[in-house]
Amino acid sequence: MKALGGIVKGLVFAIIGFIVGGGIGFLLMNAAPTGRGTFEPVIALGYVFALIGWLLGVGLWDAWAREWVGLPAKKLEVHGWRRYFRFSTDHKVIGVQYLATFLFLFLFAGLLAMLMRLELMAPGETIMGPNTYNTVMSLHGVIMIAVAVAAIIGGLGNFALPILIGARDVAFPRVNALSFWVLPPVVILLLLTPLFGGFDTGWTGYPPLSVTNATGTLFFLLAFITFGISSILGGLNFITTVVTLRAPGMTWGRLPIFVWGVLSAAMISLTATQVVAAGLIMIVLDRVTGTSFFNAAQGGNALLYEHVFWFYSHPAVYIVILPAFGAILEIVAHFSRKPLFAYKWVVGSFLGIVAQGFLVWAHHLYTSGMSDWLHIPFMATTEVISIPTGIVFLSALGTLWLGKLWLKPPMLFSLGFIFNFLIGGVTGIFNADVPTDIHLQDTYFITAHFHYTLMGGMIFGLMAGVYYWFPKFTGRKYNETLAKIHFWWMFVMFNVTFIPMFWLGIHGMNRRIADYSPELGGVNMFVSIAAFVLGAGFLVFAFNLVYSWVRGPAAEANPWRARTLEWQTLSPPPEENFHAPPVVSDDPYGYGIPGSIHAVIGPAAGAPRQESEVKR
Amino acid sequence: MATATRTHPVHSRLFLNRLGLWLFIASEVFLFGALLSARYYLQGFYRPAELNQLLGLAISVVLVLSSLTAYRAEIAVAHGDQRRFRRNILATIFLGVVFLAGVVVEWREGFHFFPPSTGYGTIFFTLTGAHAFHVLTGLIALTIVYFLGRRGRFTTGSYWGAEGVVKYWHFVDVAWVLIYPTLYLVR
Incomplete structure (x- = not known):
């Protein structure tokens, strides 16, 4: 339930939004009947408001829109599998x-x-x-x-x-x-x-x-x-x-x-x-x-x-x-x-x-x-x-x-x-x-x-x-x-x-x-x-x-022995992607070129020779 | 902003925000471009004689003036003049509301002479409606900026929120500068 909290809130807000928007659509429809005489104005306008409600409920309000009214945004700290169901x-x-x-x-x-x-x-x-x-x-x-x-x-x-x-x-x-x-x-x-x-x-x-x-x-x-x-x-x-x-x-x-x-x-x-x-x-x-x-x-x-x-x-x-x-x-x-x-x-x-x-x-x-x-x-x-x-x-x-x-x-x-x-x-x-x-x-x-x-x-x-x-x-x-x-x-x-x-x-x-x-x-x-x-x-x-x-068995960091940056960090990567800022020094595909290294992660991890060649 | 602490050695957060806004505006150009093309594709240069030319000109002048006050607001906040900043934001909001009121009058007359079910009415109400929707979102954003400004949220060195909304407002204004002749002047 905790994992689905944002989704439930989003659905509730969406329903409220639909009622508000649909209501406006219904009033407009009766005030100026121009369409085909179906309930489509109710659906269309209701949906627009429902979409806004859904987004606000699912996390837009907490993570962002609070700032628009002068409140501090809430930081969502969710870890493990639950984060895949959150904003x-x-x-x-x-x-x-x-x-x-x-x-x-x-x-x-x-x-x-x-x-x-x-x-x-x-x-x-x-x-x-x-x-x-x-x-x-x-x-x-x-x-x-x-x-x-x-x-x-x-x-x-x-x-x-x-x-x-x-x-x-x-x-x-x-x-x-x-x-x-x-x-x-x-x-x-x-x-x-x-x-x-x-x-x-x-x-x-x-x-x-x-x-x-x-x-x-x-x-x-x-x-x-x-x-x-x-x-x-x-x-x-x-x-x-x-x-x-x-x-x-x-x-x-x-x-x-x-x-x-x-x-x-x-x-x-x-x-x-x-x-x-x-x-x-x-x-x-x-x-x-x-x-x-x-x-x-x-x-x-x-x-x-x-x-x-x-x-x-x-x-x-x-x-x-x-x-x-x-x-x-x-x-x-x-x-x-x-x-x-x-x-x-x-x-x-x-x-x-x-x-x-x-x-x-x-x-x-x-x-x-x-x-x-x-x-x-x-x-x-x-x-x-x-x-x-x-x-x-x-x-x-x-x-x-x-x-x-x-x-x-x-x-x-x-x-x-x-x-x-x-x-x-x-x-x-x-x-x-x-x-x-x-x-x-x-x-x-x-x-x-x-x-x-x-x-x-x-x-x-x-x-x-x-x-x-x-x-x-x-x-x-x-x-x-x-x-x-x-x-x-x-x-x-x-x-x-x-x-x-x-x-x-x-x-x-x-x-x-x-x-x-x-x-x-x-x-x-x-x-x-x-x-x-x-x-x-x-x-x-x-x-x-x-x-x-x-x-499945645990995978190593670089199972394909590839040169590009994503394989130079852990599998799966840590939240900040790299433990230290990466510095790129060469082509990503320089296989077979002697001495060529695409990138080093942080000053400690790489050879000092490459690092000195990079313009900061 | 919570994520604004994420620094980068090359580009500032401000540069990112500006680029993002310009890309958004570039994207919106395509929306208005498609709607403007539809006018010429369907109706050519036809325009009905019943168009209220005086009203159209008046609301255009009002909207252009609102861009001026928006610009003055941005300059004021950059120089740290909070009072003038808020006064100009308020003036922009006021002019924007006057513009919208003008659109309402325009629509009432339009419903009478060329309702949305007619060829020209289709174009007229879609273009003015799409634009008025953008004005409305701009007004909401300006209102947020005004109240954040009253809380002292914008300072000389940090006023992206105000700058972004003002830039967006200019875009909405420029869009009207193209829509106005398309609806009222071509023949």
Whole structure:
């Protein structure tokens, strides 16, 4: 009970907030009836106040807002497992909170995928009707997108990034805690959608359907906006942290590549997220207050939403993949025992992807009816972005080349990433090209393509990162045999599941629809069975993780004999990360270079020779 | 601040706070950018003849003046003049409230001539509403700053709370300087 005190207080405050906000909404609704005559104003306004109440109750008031009224903030001293349930400002605790939340959501949304494959096993209705299928599909989509956007950057990034740059914590620890604690309302809202008529728009929420359908969609919209707040605050925090809190000697050219990946993604989530929030708010306004952004009869235009939405949601795939690139390159360098190939080119490519990511969004709109003259420019910008992506890819290959590969589980997942992402990238070209895309859009070819980049890419990167940093997070070793079984199981079954989907798409199977032509039944049966086997593999992963965290043998400080800073401190790191301030003197990946030491911790720990070379 | 004791050899806490605020403002630029683009995308340069030009100009002048008083407040606290600091914060709050009252009048007229369900009304009420919400948050923050100032929370060398809120207020003002012509002047 003591552990859950903050959460209980948050829930009570949220209920009070909902009553207050809902009451105001009810009064406004009766004073000026402009909406669709539903209770959505009550829900929308009630939710806003409930969110504020939840945050104040869960810890914002105690840890921060008391200062705004002149009271001293309370310091929350909670230790042991209880701190994972409290408003902790320690970036390591927040990282574990993020990671646990999103791994749970990942497994949950994976179960939803199993339900979808059960329905798609045979043509016609198998276990659920089309409406239920739409809700299951939409929930699977939006939860997995949230996992993709936040699991690496929020989980691995929060935990590892400050230690990698030799900082004690992030720049704004309380903002960091805030960016995690807005997430439980997101989860609750999404889980409530089936009770309010479900939402059948898919995660893209295109109007006019999303303006006119059941109230479940309003829950989805509010959840998405709230998730955006978390992304923006997280991005702001990471950028400030990397700019200001690098240890002495940690120059921009010595920054570990994972830090660059997170930093680049943070730039996108800081800015682009506001644009999608604007689009979602427009839908909420159309639903709740009766404006006509997307009502063509009053001069609205649904295409506006598609532009605004993809202006964020295409860069969002770089929020997803850049931290994964960073994690993979990090691991490839450490496990090939070689310096990272073409480091500066990779950094330039990351920043190039950030900049160019803003110029490609309309390739999602080739068949939307937008002006024809926009097709060719967006096709060109989209294809050009494969150049920086290719440089990242070549850097991984160049690092592997003639390396002494150490095939531990993190390395296996990294190699799996490289293989899968190649297929994902090459099939992407057909979606970027207008002529082929017009044929392929809205088919399972697209589904297969983005699962190759998101699951085969980002999730493989996440797994690589989890297996890489697990000893550091928990101070315990996992079972390597089980981890290798998990890898081969997942790698083989992932490809067996998704390769046939390309074929299905080319043969005209539509995305997002519960049924298909009967002649595609055999391949769908095959895909479904493969998907079940793929899904079952995650039981190995979940068991290994939970069991090792509780019962695993103690891990040493540096099990991978890696050079970067996080491995030079204890496992798990002490609350202040380092016992003495670290001083960086060389490249993080200088394997095999005589006399090269990346960093020393404190004057006592290191050789005096390095220390004298560092400008204080 | 409880965490302000965390020192770093290179950058001061103040630098961190300033950078954080500027990044937040950069982020907000994208929100207003999207809303402003929506106006031109949906309505082009159309504006109804019923717009109350005098009111629009008046509240714009009021808001710009409030930025001046906010600036004077910041300068005053930097020089240790607590009385002038509080007086100017109060003046800023007063002007902000006058601005909001102007928006209320604007909305009442707007409901009559171009309700939110019409094309221009959609844009008008969304832009002014989003901006008024920011003014409201700014006013709450200014009120907090005023009362903290009365408790002597801000001194010559340490007045980040006041500085941050004033900077935010300037941003809200600049946003209006772009919204005002977009709604009232373009044709």
